[in-house]
Amino acid sequence: MADPVILLDNLSKTYLVPERDAGVMAAARSLVQRRHRAIKAVDQVSFRVEPGEVVGFLGPNGAGKTTTLKMLSGLLHPTSGTGRVLAYEPWQRQRDFLKVITLVMGQRNQLNWDIPASDSFELNRVIYRVPPAQYQQTLEELVELLELGPLINKPVRNLSLGERMKCEIAAALLHRPQVLFLDEPTIGLDVTAQRRIREFIREYNRRHNATILLTSHYMADVEALCKRIVVIHHGRILFDGPLAELVKRFSPHKTIAVELEHPIESNQYADFGEVVTQDDGRLMLRVPKADTAKVAGRLLAQLPVSDLTIEDPPIEEVIEQVFAQEVES
Amino acid sequence: MIRAIGEIYAAQLRTSLAVQFQYRMSLAIWMIGRVIQPLVALVVWTTVARARGGDVSGYSEGDFAAYFIIQMIVTQATFSWIMWEYDYIIRSGQFSFRLLRPIHPIHADVADNLAYKVLTLVILIPAAFFLAWLFPPTLHWQWWNIVAGLLATVIAFIMRFTLEWMLAMTALWTNRVSAVNQTYDVILIFFSGYFAPLAVMPQLVQTLANFLPFRWLIAFPIELTLGRLTPTEILIGFGAQLFWLVIVQASLRYVWRAGVKQYSAVGS
Numbered sequence: 001m002a003d004p005v006i007l008l009d010n011l012s013k014t015y016l017v018p019e020r021d022a023g024v025m026a027a028a029r030s031l032v033q034r035r036h037r038a039i040k041a042v043d044q045v046s047f048r049v050e051p052g053e054v055v056g057f058l059g060p061n062g063a064g065k066t067t068t069l070k071m072l073s074g075l076l077h078p079t080s081g082t083g084r085v086l087a088y089e090p091w092q093r094q095r096d097f098l099k100v101i102t103l104v105m106g107q108r109n110q111l112n113w114d115i116p117a118s119d120s121f122e123l124n125r126v127i128y129r130v131p132p133a134q135y136q137q138t139l140e141e142l143v144e145l146l147e148l149g150p151l152i153n154k155p156v157r158n159l160s161l162g163e164r165m166k167c168e169i170a171a172a173l174l175h176r177p178q179v180l181f182l183d184e185p186t187i188g189l190d191v192t193a194q195r196r197i198r199e200f201i202r203e204y205n206r207r208h209n210a211t212i213l214l215t216s217h218y219m220a221d222v223e224a225l226c227k228r229i230v231v232i233h234h235g236r237i238l239f240d241g242p243l244a245e246l247v248k249r250f251s252p253h254k255t256i257a258v259e260l261e262h263p264i265e266s267n268q269y270a271d272f273g274e275v276v277t278q279d280d281g282r283l284m285l286r287v288p289k290a291d292t293a294k295v296a297g298r299l300l301a302q303l304p305v306s307d308l309t310i311e312d313p314p315i316e317e318v319i320e321q322v323f324a325q326e327v328e329s
Numbered sequence: 330m331i332r333a334i335g336e337i338y339a340a341q342l343r344t345s346l347a348v349q350f351q352y353r354m355s356l357a358i359w360m361i362g363r364v365i366q367p368l369v370a371l372v373v374w375t376t377v378a379r380a381r382g383g384d385v386s387g388y389s390e391g392d393f394a395a396y397f398i399i400q401m402i403v404t405q406a407t408f409s410w411i412m413w414e415y416d417y418i419i420r421s422g423q424f425s426f427r428l429l430r431p432i433h434p435i436h437a438d439v440a441d442n443l444a445y446k447v448l449t450l451v452i453l454i455p456a457a458f459f460l461a462w463l464f465p466p467t468l469h470w471q472w473w474n475i476v477a478g479l480l481a482t483v484i485a486f487i488m489r490f491t492l493e494w495m496l497a498m499t500a501l502w503t504n505r506v507s508a509v510n511q512t513y514d515v516i517l518i519f520f521s522g523y524f525a526p527l528a529v530m531p532q533l534v535q536t537l538a539n540f541l542p543f544r545w546l547i548a549f550p551i552e553l554t555l556g557r558l559t560p561t562e563i564l565i566g567f568g569a570q571l572f573w574l575v576i577v578q579a580s581l582r583y584v585w586r587a588g589v590k591q592y593s594a595v596g597s
Contacts, residue, residue: 077427091593098431110426112344114351119344126340129333161531204519271478 005211006049006072011081012235013042015066041067044081044233054201056216056226056243057124058319064235065215066105071180072213073103085179099128102177105183109168111156117167118152121174126265130177135174141207142170145200162193169197173204180204182214198224219315229277233323243315250325251318254292258283258299259307272299281306286313337432338440344572345444356445363405364460367397369465374525386528391467392555396526398460399478399551404523405453405514407486407546409442412513415497416506424592435494435581470556477563478554485546485569491577492542498588516541522548543574 016036020026040312042064049055062270071083074090074097083090088097111120126136143149146166156164169185182201186194198221205212205225216222221230222243229246231239239246256273260281269275272295273287287295292310300307312318349356374393378385388396418424421465427434496513500506518524519534521543527535549566552558558566 070425073429075428075593078591093428093589095431098429103429105422105424105425108422108425110423112348114348115344119347123340123344126337127430 002051004048005051005053005086006047006213008048008068009046009073009082009086010044011042011046011068011071011083012040013045013064013071013076014079015039015041016081020320021224029247031037040235042071042232045232045235045237046081046238047230047237049211049213051211052205053228054205054212054214054225056222056229057213057232058222058229059232060323062230065232068185068232069103069215071102073181075227076097100177101179101181102168102172102175103181104166104172104185106182106187109156109164111164111168111171113157114155116155117148117154117159117171120156120171121152124171124174130175134176138174138176139170142173143274145203146196148168149228162189164196165189165193169200176206176208180210180212180214182212182216184215184217186216186218189227194218194221219319223315231319231322234290238322246322247312247315247318250321251313252289252311253286254289255313256285256287256296256299257309257311258285258303258305261304261306264303266283269299269303334436337436340458341440342444342447344408345441346448349445349448349590357452360449360456363401363449363453364456367401367460368463370397370400370525371460375464386526388526388529389467391465391513392463393526394464395466395468395555396551397552398464398466399455401460402453402457403482403485403547403550403554405449405550406446406482407489407550409438409490411442411490412493412497412506412510415447419500419592428589428592438494439490443489447473468555470554474554474556478550480565481550481553481570484567484574485550488542488570488574488577489546491574491581495577495581495584498584501588501592517543517546519544520544523549526552540579545570545573 013052015038017039019035020029020050045064045068057065057068067076071078072090074093077091079224085097086100086231088094090097090101096128101276111117124130125132130138143152146169148166151159151163151167152170153198159167165185173180181202185201186197189197201212201214202225204210205231212225214221214225228241229241229243230237231246239249255276260283266275266278269278269283269285273285273291276284276286278284285295296308296310299308371394372398374388378388378390378393383389385393387392387398392405418427424434493513496509499509503509510520519530520538520541522538524530527538527544527548529540537547545566549570553566555562
């Protein structure tokens, strides 16, 4: 097996956060005596990512995703533990390291608002010392894939959010990084723009065999791009494996959707399983995975079924399940 | 390597020029302020000189005129606004993007500053002639005064930019940056020769000024240009500039390293 691109071993990050009670007196007191509270943002996280892998990094707000990405891209020093990206220790911020990675933050922008994106692109070309021929080729490729043609010569402040995000992504990739850290790259975008960016990420990964670590709150992003996911909660890793495995492990249920020929009384289907939704001729039931086949058979035999499908529950629901189980344990 | 840095500066300059060109109006307004300050000083000090029979501590009316016109140019050449900007740069997350680039962030700021200076020359030079027309200066300089004065101004710019960029980094530790900035500005105004030639200031200020870096930033290049210094004073002046340059450059390295570590501990 090739060397991993990303290797984290017991990486931890603790923030010292100043803390005070509400009110004027408390504010005055805090001038003299500062109280700090240690917050473990990332707690002994270990995982590895192989070359060319696209890994989804999931967790609720404040789970430690962004902190981990910031450590991996060299912005933060860890409190303890070790980490490597390619041959580098990220927080040394060596130039050669910075030239082969990129960090895209959906809620922050690097492009200058006052000038067209193409001017910022040109600056990045010089700063990253991209050879002219390669730059031209990369730029053409990005313009084509992200449909940037009409956008790059307008001042950035005149672009819509989706247009700006496409330009941000292009700016972050002009030096053709091998490792991409994408923090909520599709946040706030409409469905079409989300899909375009998703398709682009997939294509970039395919063409350049880039390694990608991606966080997103949109499960559609994750389902479309990531074969493997890492779930983090309260700074700890709860799950690391294929998406399908997550569903199998954390959702002991399947959903059976039934289309009926005509509406029936509720007492006729109540004992088949947990009713999720029902309206007129449509019925959604949640049943234990082991009983799926049996229940489906009974449904077909006993009810006027015109159509029946068996599905895994939506991934959002599974993720919720993961967090819920963690709270219980 | 030098070619690489040169190319980066050229590109950064082009970008900064493009950005600042978007703000022609505010640029002009800023420049009006820059011209009004020496104008006020000139009205005050020429009046004082006249009242004292034409001389204040060796400065005649015409000497004051020459001093403040050159002061305007030296101030314009050496000033920066970086300390006021960094608070925003850090809070808005721009600092993260600067850290991600494979180049020290100070270069972008220097280029930005230079772009502004180039653009404002268009207003500064006519303004200098305008002030000279209103308040005829007494000039007894020779060509080498101007060359030496320019050199001292360049050194002063590098030294002042380094110093202020280093102070800007305090934004990484405290959120009371404006207090630091205000204090710095007041000290600079009094001890640099910006407010008035140091010769007319109280003895205590003159003595203290010798031990602080500020007079070498403004008073020295002005007095050198105006031909007011003896050869010994000139040598001492350049020596002091180089001494402080080494001190601030070394401190910058230290503060920068500590600052990045601090930033990475808080991670705004």
